[in-house]
Amino acid sequence: GFAKVDNHRDLRNGFPEVIYCAGKTASEVEAIMTEMLKQDNNILATRASKELYQQVKKIAPTAVYYERARLIMIEKEVIAKTKSKLLVVSGGTSDLAVAEEAALTASALGIKVERLYDVGVAGIHRLLGNLDYLNEANVIITVAGMEGALASVVAGLVDKPVIAVPTSVGYGSNFGGLAALLTMLNSCASGIGVVNIDNGFGAAYLASTIILQLEKARKEG
């Protein structure tokens, strides 16, 4: 076939196979999934439209669709959640799609996830009134559009890995998320690792590699 399914991921138990649906025809996605369904792994499809989901359901009746996050999930095996905690912080309601892509992906990867939403810096008391969330997390994902200053403020408050996801929320000189991206890359607060604009998936994946190390460290001592 035209696609080579990547097997190097099953080193990690229960780690799902992932399909990026954008730019693929529905029948291409179907063909790839058919191949994957022969294995026992969970499957995650990102950037999936509702139409695609309807079609996927025919070959995978247990598939679940998360509309806001545009994710399809097929869980063959329930994964126990990690002891380490991931916190997903977001600026505004308009960032919800990306924040949920991150939170749900992380959950699918077996991570314990908390959410702290709508705490953008336009009203900083909303963040300062919730410092407990920050203190209890091991890793933090900040999701913010417009100017993306939330990442700087969060990283300035903690000494933990902060993964920053700029979103394309905004208009004009926002240039499709460029403004928030540059903010996060140039933050005067250190300790921020940035992923692509709107890449909630990638942020969750990076968080999972950190938490995988944490869980190993717990065992090893």
Added chain:
Amino acid sequence: GFAKVDNHRDLRNGFPEVIYCAGKTASEVEAIMTEMLKQDNNILATRASKELYQQVKKIAPTAVYYERARLIMIEKEVIAKTKSKLLVVSGGTSDLAVAEEAALTASALGIKVERLYDVGVAGIHRLLGNLDYLNEANVIITVAGMEGALASVVAGLVDKPVIAVPTSVGYGSNFGGLAALLTMLNSCASGIGVVNIDNGFGAAYLASTIILQLEKARKEG
């Protein structure tokens, strides 16, 4: 001569004539200044090098030079300070040149100026511990480089005009101040008017137009 000195500014009493020195030869600046010195106005020269100052001193012995801010000032007439207050807030020591250009220009324009420096968001307690400064000002200028998030946080805390000056402090994807500029233009906190990168002068000038209105309003009631 090659230059037409602009007289429309003397409508406002004591308002200084301003020369932008970048891209002018020393003898051109001298010629313009000679022309201006025939009037009774104060004179302000921005982006002036130390060498230029040495030469200016010969024709204007009372000229004062502010090295960090690259300003030359010739005060013919002492201007009484306004009742309304301007606060200049800056992110870090590296932004000092621009912050001082703003503060000194405003002072030269007759405005009462306060400074709150080195309160960038990397350690937000430094700003939150100084809210009194914000509360007592009528107009606030925020000067910040790198990602420029300071403007958003300040504007989120007050309901006053905030003038934001991005600086070129930073490197890499900062792109000479573009990162901070876009941050300030796309702020999720409303009430911010942005000026050009490193334009401390322009910020002070805009502040002065607001405070001119305020002083008039005080008189008119």
Added chain:
Amino acid sequence: GFAKVDNHRDLRNGFPEVIYCAGKTASEVEAIMTEMLKQDNNILATRASKELYQQVKKIAPTAVYYERARLIMIEKEVIAKTKSKLLVVSGGTSDLAVAEEAALTASALGIKVERLYDVGVAGIHRLLGNLDYLNEANVIITVAGMEGALASVVAGLVDKPVIAVPTSVGYGSNFGGLAALLTMLNSCASGIGVVNIDNGFGAAYLASTIILQLEKARKEG
């Protein structure tokens, strides 16, 4: 819920709550508004489509829709207009949506607003023949697309705060409003504070912070 309604604004009496509708689903807007309607504040929703308005009307029958400006307004309390005057100047008919977003938002914020439209520099006599408007205002918003030179010309004629809104009107090397934005940031006329491309709302909000100070100054003397 997913949204934290921001209460720090009711410091200022009658100041409306604001919802930015772009990137929110209709049901999310509805949920936020339902929360807000429990309070006595006026409500303003920007970037609202006609479809959204139809739905909002069901829960807020007194809501008014301004189609050109894409604004929904719910006035619970009539606000007395300020003594200070705001003038909204625009370049061409194509800039009307943004100019009206600014004028109507300012009005909703309780500001006395005048309009001077279609006075772009292609025929500068239209502006020069209306200097009275400029002279009588306390604050001026200039709205212009294409090359946005209007802001420079206006700021060159007055000694008042000029808030410049670049619009995305134009094509080709206009790059979605970038041309007008850069014009306004680099103006050879001082005294201009720039907001984001098409951000009529933000310009009005900044104007309101200035006028709020003016009204206080009138009282304080």
Added chain:
Amino acid sequence: GFAKVDNHRDLRNGFPEVIYCAGKTASEVEAIMTEMLKQDNNILATRASKELYQQVKKIAPTAVYYERARLIMIEKEVIAKTKSKLLVVSGGTSDLAVAEEAALTASALGIKVERLYDVGVAGIHRLLGNLDYLNEANVIITVAGMEGALASVVAGLVDKPVIAVPTSVGYGSNFGGLAALLTMLNSCASGIGVVNIDNGFGAAYLASTIILQLEKARKEG
């Protein structure tokens, strides 16, 4: 040799050969000039440093150097000036280098040239008080840096070909002349032909092609 001297220009009598000196070593310029000096044409060298001029003088003792415009001229034959008039208008003193490159090049091409300098839009009365200059010209070159709004205002006042030269004068979001370039390309006033940033030479050359046509038209009727 490494360079092929271009002869197709002598169709036009007395039209000078032109060397663009940037990026050429002094000995390369010398070699090209030696070749050209065998012909009877006038010679113009643009972007020439003072050091280069010193060296050129050795092989061409009549060479004249215009420092501000960075031009070397070698006139073998005096060209009669045209009846048609070119006006060079500039915004500020900092634009002088480019304005003079244009004016002196045009002169070298045999064109009658007038200058109207330092009439930028920050004080528009300086331009409006000199409309006679605009009315008497056949072609106008506008030279302006910063936001370059001068071109729009001039083109809005006349029905003549306006050649616009953006300059790199400015800083920050000026991006080396990009701001003025975009302004001129997006002008709401029609009738503007734009050349490259700082390209005074090119503007004069384009003006000369127009005036060449005008002189022919005068003869043909």
Added chain:
Amino acid sequence: GFAKVDNHRDLRNGFPEVIYCAGKTASEVEAIMTEMLKQDNNILATRASKELYQQVKKIAPTAVYYERARLIMIEKEVIAKTKSKLLVVSGGTSDLAVAEEAALTASALGIKVERLYDVGVAGIHRLLGNLDYLNEANVIITVAGMEGALASVVAGLVDKPVIAVPTSVGYGSNFGGLAALLTMLNSCASGIGVVNIDNGFGAAYLASTIILQLEKARKEG
């Protein structure tokens, strides 16, 4: 009303009023046109959709629509064509919309127009085999997309004013016409005046200002 019809153009006899339709609602265009129809000038509407034309026809039954060029023309008075000739040269069939906008606008402005289409540099023999066209013109407009090299080649062959119109034809790193725009601005061949991407109208307008001068010169001698 919201629009101020610009009368300064009737200095030139028969010169049409021009409406830029993009970003205006149909009823706004209608209102402006109704105002214009009270005068005796011809009317030209650019960037007009077919739907808009249907509506315009109701108030101006003699209006003609040029679909490829998206122009509506209302000729009240037939204008005699000029003696001077304009040549419109284009690179490929995909540039036809812009080339026709230029050619038809120039025609509406009373100019004698020739066309030489589909002579892009990919097959340079097509241009070299048609040098007569170039030789007989007084002014040349070159319309080209993709890399826009046509303008350089044409300007290298003639000593006439060349107006270059980059088009947005192309894809990828063409960036909506930016590639062709930069080509034209940086041409190694001198004598090119550049207008905005896809601005066939502006090119024709600039050509008309040159030809207006030519016609005057013919009369004056």
Added chain:
Amino acid sequence: GFAKVDNHRDLRNGFPEVIYCAGKTASEVEAIMTEMLKQDNNILATRASKELYQQVKKIAPTAVYYERARLIMIEKEVIAKTKSKLLVVSGGTSDLAVAEEAALTASALGIKVERLYDVGVAGIHRLLGNLDYLNEANVIITVAGMEGALASVVAGLVDKPVIAVPTSVGYGSNFGGLAALLTMLNSCASGIGVVNIDNGFGAAYLASTIILQLEKARKEG
């Protein structure tokens, strides 16, 4: 007619005429094709929609449509395949449209083509396990979106001409293929010639000019 069909290509036997359909109306394509069909050459139409194909079929019943690659082919004469081999390597399934445009165009140009798809660097074992493909090819086209690192890795493994096609697959800071384009231009591995984003056609054409030389060299010795 408006289009000048380019005949200089029939120097090479059986080489197809090529039409770029984007930006042409269906009737324009039809007119050009009608002209071409009078000759004996094969015809290739790129960027063709299914609708266009339906219409083309009416005048050229033997036309074949490749939907994924958006190509129409009319083969009048079967061309023997070359001895030299072209390998088309692609990163992911989302790049299929561009990879197939390249592979099918090359085939239509008479070249022997192999495909190695879905071997992106996210799982580099997929490429390393297929080195035979690389070793047996004379020329390699690499097609990759997102960050386009595949081109560097391939060029680092072979000493053959590598033609790199960035695709617009991706989102956010991918900026429509810019990320992959810059990667390919700045590759630390030498021996890469880059074509425009998504330009599978151009890559195949360049490959064909190389292979044409190879076939000649085989004959000449």
Added chain:
Amino acid sequence: GFAKVDNHRDLRNGFPEVIYCAGKTASEVEAIMTEMLKQDNNILATRASKELYQQVKKIAPTAVYYERARLIMIEKEVIAKTKSKLLVVSGGTSDLAVAEEAALTASALGIKVERLYDVGVAGIHRLLGNLDYLNEANVIITVAGMEGALASVVAGLVDKPVIAVPTSVGYGSNFGGLAALLTMLNSCASGIGVVNIDNGFGAAYLASTIILQLEKARKEG
């Protein structure tokens, strides 16, 4: 004083105070350092020139200078190294300055650091022959200029957090590191957190936040 030394970092034992020297005058750095030296913390100064070091030595005689990395270090207290390991991987010798800034900073933060240098993808066997390094690390920093493909290849080989630092090594369309930055943000391999161009310090700081969590997890179990 003008600077507010930030104390919130001493939560973490032995964690050094950090000064960013770019854009500060030597006497400003000295003043800040004098303040810091009153505490018991280690001190790290980044982007420090040799001249600055000479001056610092006078007030801090134990200061050590790392020329290639432009770092000054003042160790008051020796910090025990962590059990968790950081690997710094770099593409070429030209990236050494940034790689060493990362490695030395991490060391100063108490982290056990390994180096794997000069393994860029132009000769991928150099990386593939050293997989042990990758397997034994807990966190990996990849430093690469030009096209920066190294980050993708590394992240494709491991399931660990990869921190990617683009460098400004390169020229032309590299645009000062933009090419490598975009590569890293758009990587088809997941699990990459990106920091600013040339920001070796920031990468090390982020790594330290991860390893701080790891060390805690080892203790907690």
Added chain:
Amino acid sequence: GFAKVDNHRDLRNGFPEVIYCAGKTASEVEAIMTEMLKQDNNILATRASKELYQQVKKIAPTAVYYERARLIMIEKEVIAKTKSKLLVVSGGTSDLAVAEEAALTASALGIKVERLYDVGVAGIHRLLGNLDYLNEANVIITVAGMEGALASVVAGLVDKPVIAVPTSVGYGSNFGGLAALLTMLNSCASGIGVVNIDNGFGAAYLASTIILQLEKARKEG
């Protein structure tokens, strides 16, 4: 040591080792060269300053320096020139540095090289009068700055692989070679492979991979 000398290139007999000197200290270059000198390969160092050469000469007395091209060459073994011919075409004298980097590198790689310089499109007769050069080459490298149209014209005249090198020659909206780069990527003439701005080395290397294939094809038949 810090550098891993890459041996995979000696597959090709006599092929030189290459060092990119930019961003390396002199002692780093020396260390790498010392390592290389232990082998029998020829050595090529690009982007080398004269100062570096002086130092290299001490350890490699036979090293030759080409100043214009900034190349150091150490030939241990004379390589026979290929039968296939490479033509290097350049636009103007200012492009000489890059053209010579290409020509000399190709020569060092054992390729027979011809030069056709100073034939830019501003005077296209210079190119058209030298078609023999184009006809006799197997591969063509075109080197051009400013707008870079030369590549399109050459590729439109031949059916051979054309490698295009944009140079940074120019100013203003040339943006350091971006204008020529985009021109070459968007050429309406097919068959062009583009390398990085000023990358004469890379163009020669790519040409050598093609000619290596040609020489093999001659032998294989």
